[in-house]
Amino acid sequence: MRRMYLILNGKSSQRDDVRAAVAHVREQGYQLEVRVTYDADDAARFARDAVCREADERPDVIVAGGGDGTLNQVVAAAIEADAGTRCAFALLPLGTANDFAAGLDIPVDPQAALVLAASGTPRKIDIGRINDRVFVNVASGGTVTRITREADPRAKRLLGGAAYLIAGASRIGELTPTRASFSADGFSWEGQFLAMAIGNGRLAGGGVPLCPEAKVDDGRLDLMLFPQPEADHVLSLLSSLLREPDGDLQGYATRASFTSLRVDAEEELSLNLDGEPMSASRLDVKVEPGALRFVSRA
Structure with a gap:
């Protein structure tokens, strides 16, 4: 079973459907550690912590719970901390637009999105850089x-x-x-x-x-x-x-x-x-x- 690490935007932490989705995935036997952001730099700090752990404690999948901005913060910080990270990434789309999720057919229903993160197959995708x-x-x-x-x-x-x-x-x-x-x-x-x-x-x-x-x-x-x-x-x-x-x-x-x-x-x-x-x-x-x-x- 995958070890999952959810970095959850604090604005969505009280949503009943998000709480139910977290409970459902844990009931399926997956290890799901949740970190809720409070300050502006929390998402980046949590991402750095995850990728820099020892191998036996490092999550298999880091899930960004929020909008495209949260995903950006998580991925950017993780790559900055460890460009060759062995962690995969996933998205729990909780933003206003969820454009990246729509482009990759990631469900906006929290339970379906977390189940996909827990069981879907990671594939390699590109990233862009502007002035690093x-x-x-x-x-x-x-x-x-x-x-x-x-x-x-x-x-x-x-x-x-x-x-x-x-x-x-x-x-x-x-x-x-x-x-x-x-x-x-x-x-x-x-x-x-x-x-x-x-x-x-x-x-x-x-x-x-x-x-x-x-x-x-x-x-x-x-x-x-x-x-x-x-x-x-x-x-x-x-x-x-x-x-x-x-x-x-x-x-x-x-x-x-x-x-x-x-x-x-x-x-x-x-x-x-x-x-x-x-x-x-x-x-x-x-x-x-x-x-x-x-x-x-x-």
Whole structure:
């Protein structure tokens, strides 16, 4: 039976369905150790503790219980502490959007997700790095990212993806483009853009396929770059970026697939790495193929 180590976001620790799922897995005979986060750096601290244990105490699977941000914190800290960790990882999706879970067909029902973590077969997936910061799903940047990052957390809980659209539409006058140059394997582009997405996974922003052709296990990352559109198309692009899972994003976007990418911007870019903020004017992006063993159905 697997030894499992659940790092549970404190905001979800009192949910009855989460408690019932933990009890169910333990009743099946699995060892499940639970650590509940309280402070902002707890998830990272718990992850470092898990991967650095002696072999006979190290968990077989570390489960991130929370949203994409919690998963990012857990994976990034674990890899930083032990790049060659023998622990596998899994996700108990408890966030607002759960984009990474949706992309890998991980159930949102807590019991089903924990049973999958306990019994599913780990497979190797890629991770991305930007200036040595790890991301697992999607990194996005540009003015749209800055504005949506500032969306009211209460609105996000109540309205989901619609909150991002409302935040962007209400501040459309602030959607000033950023000028930057992009250079990757056989690809170069320079100009003004409103948004960019670098995808290991396909979905972000509540189910929007920002990087529809990205695959977590192909040894590459996908760039979707959204140049500054004509003035009367800005709201349409914004709507497609933030609210329409079936929107034709590729009609607005320039796409590239790469193993390494360099971005030089005239000013600092606001970035969102799986929900974790970052700012920089120069980005060195690369993929690390098969760096993570992850339990999923897809």
